[in-house]
Amino acid sequence: LLALVDVxxxxxxxxxxxxxxxxxxxxVVLSNNDGCVIARSNEAKAAGVAMAVPVFKVRELIHxxxxxxxxxxxALYGDMSRRAMSVIAQFSPNTEQYSIDxxxxxxxxxxxxxxxxxxxxxxxxxxxxxxxxxxxxxxxxKTLAKLANLFAKKRPEFSGVCHxxxxxxxxxxxxxxxxxxxxxWGIGQKTAPKLxxxxxxxxxxxxxxxxxxxxxxxxxxxxxxxRELGGVSCxxxxxxxxxxxxxxxxxxxxxxxxxxxxxxxxxxxxxERAAEKLRAxxxxxxxxxxxxxTSLFNPNEPRYANSxxxxxxxxxxxxxxxxxxxxxxxxxxxxxxxxxxKIGVMLPELVPQGMAQGQLFEDSEQGASLMRTVDAIxxxxxxxxxxxxxxxxxxxxKMKQGNLSPRYTTRWVDLVSVRA
DNA sequence: TCTGGGGTCCTAGGACCC
DNA sequence: TCTGGGGTCCTAGGACCC
Numbered sequence: 001l002l003a004l005v006d007v008x009x010x011x012x013x014x015x016x017x018x019x020x021x022x023x024x025x026x027x028v029v030l031s032n033n034d035g036c037v038i039a040r041s042n043e044a045k046a047a048g049v050a051m052a053v054p055v056f057k058v059r060e061l062i063h064x065x066x067x068x069x070x071x072x073x074x075a076l077y078g079d080m081s082r083r084a085m086s087v088i089a090q091f092s093p094n095t096e097q098y099s100i101d102x103x104x105x106x107x108x109x110x111x112x113x114x115x116x117x118x119x120x121x122x123x124x125x126x127x128x129x130x131x132x133x134x135x136x137x138x139x140x141x142k143t144l145a146k147l148a149n150l151f152a153k154k155r156p157e158f159s160g161v162c163h164x165x166x167x168x169x170x171x172x173x174x175x176x177x178x179x180x181x182x183x184x185w186g187i188g189q190k191t192a193p194k195l196x197x198x199x200x201x202x203x204x205x206x207x208x209x210x211x212x213x214x215x216x217x218x219x220x221x222x223x224x225x226x227r228e229l230g231g232v233s234c235x236x237x238x239x240x241x242x243x244x245x246x247x248x249x250x251x252x253x254x255x256x257x258x259x260x261x262x263x264x265x266x267x268x269x270x271x272e273r274a275a276e277k278l279r280a281x282x283x284x285x286x287x288x289x290x291x292x293x294t295s296l297f298n299p300n301e302p303r304y305a306n307s308x309x310x311x312x313x314x315x316x317x318x319x320x321x322x323x324x325x326x327x328x329x330x331x332x333x334x335x336x337x338x339x340x341x342k343i344g345v346m347l348p349e350l351v352p353q354g355m356a357q358g359q360l361f362e363d364s365e366q367g368a369s370l371m372r373t374v375d376a377i378x379x380x381x382x383x384x385x386x387x388x389x390x391x392x393x394x395x396x397x398k399m400k401q402g403n404l405s406p407r408y409t410t411r412w413v414d415l416v417s418v419r420a
Numbered sequence: 421t422c423t424g425g426g427g428t429c430c431t432a433g434g435a436c437c438c
Numbered sequence: 439t440c441t442g443g444g445g446t447c448c449t450a451g452g453a454c455c456c
Contacts, residue, residue, distance in 0.1 A: 098437090102438080220447095246446095247444090247445095250442090252442065342442095
């Protein structure tokens with residue numbers, strides 16, 4: 001048996017923890033650059049703010065409902081996530097953090113426990129210790145636990161905990177009848193309409209569809225999803241965090257950029273982040289990909305998009321070496337006369353440090369030691385304390401964050417003062 | 421003229437997730 | 439005027455091997 005524990009409207013709830021005036025008020029959180037809505041409180045959902053909608057399309061709605069708007073504050077959300085996960089981990093010997101705000105928990109061997117009661121205890125403790133509201137879904141497979149969590153969230157009769165495995169079959173069937181396929185984990189906006197063509201409209205029909213037909217038409221992923229709905233486990237709990245397979249750092253710019261030197265400054269910054277991530281995973285890379293493009297949305301503007309693979313002369317996680325390669329790449333794909341909106345760098349293959357071939361003529365220890373020092377200083381003094389000169393030169397690419405809340409939990413001066 | 425069968429590896433693109 | 443960022447997995451097709 002598995003539980004899926006998921007924070008309700010996570011980013012909005014984080015904002016509310018430190019500003020009680022936000023309780024009962026519609027709240028939305030925006031993507032980087034204040035572009036799209038990526039989190040909505042229940043009040044905002046009820047008012048009709050769609051997920052991922054560009055914010056300019058709902059400006060009126062936001063205004064007329066007096067909604068509170070926040071820029072993404074990942075320093076805050078990341079720290080709150082860490083806290084919530086550590087509380088949840090107290091309830092199970094094996095957990096798998098699935099995303100920033102949700103976690104699978106193994107409940108095997110707990111059949112003697114009243115699991116609905118147990119779910120309520122999880123909710124109560126996470127709320128008391130972090131201030132975050134969660135819902136708990138319990139089922140015999142990951143897909144069923146996700147489905148149970150959806151019911152726990154959307155249907156008040158469950159009071160935040162839904163245990164599908166203890167439910168009479170007729171009740172389960174009725175709930176699944178009432179669940180469109182698009183709401184199921186793994187069925188997205190392309191697959192749902194195609195399923196409909198076959199007369200498969202809800203979770204129950206998907207569960208009961210012949211596996212061979214599903215596999216042939218949609219591939220193994222949909223077939224597995226169907227089996228999981230029937231209680232056959234196809235996706236295992238991964239209690240050991242899997243090492244990342246690639247690293248991507250990219251940002252849209254706060255404003256359009258036209259000059260190579262501005263793009264280079266942004267790229268240098270992304271390279272630094274990427275190299276930091278690389279070192280944090282004890283990995284090396286010997287090639288990278290740089291990509292750049294103009295607006296994808298404005299049909300009246302000349303478009304340009306390009307990317308390039310660059311070999312790095314040696315396996316490294318030294319930001320200076322990676323930066324040289326990335327700069328050369330950008331210079332070769334940069335075309336003047338365009339208004340660029342985004343640049344990014346990808347490290348598509350990560351080589352664990354221990355597995356790397358030694359360099360016969362390189363003395364890499366000096367560079368490695370410098371990078372360790374840089375990481376230590378930036379950890380202690382704050383990101384960007386030590387930086388590539390090229391990354392510090394320009395700031396025109398920096399993203400818009402017009403409504404950023406304080407970093408309540410990770411920055412001394414941002415601590416909440418209880419009494420002024 | 422007539423041109424097999426089985427396999428691997430790589431890449432690009434699609435679909436999905438949060 | 440204004441549209442995020444970071445991932446994973448699967449598949450199809452091409453190149454190549456014997």
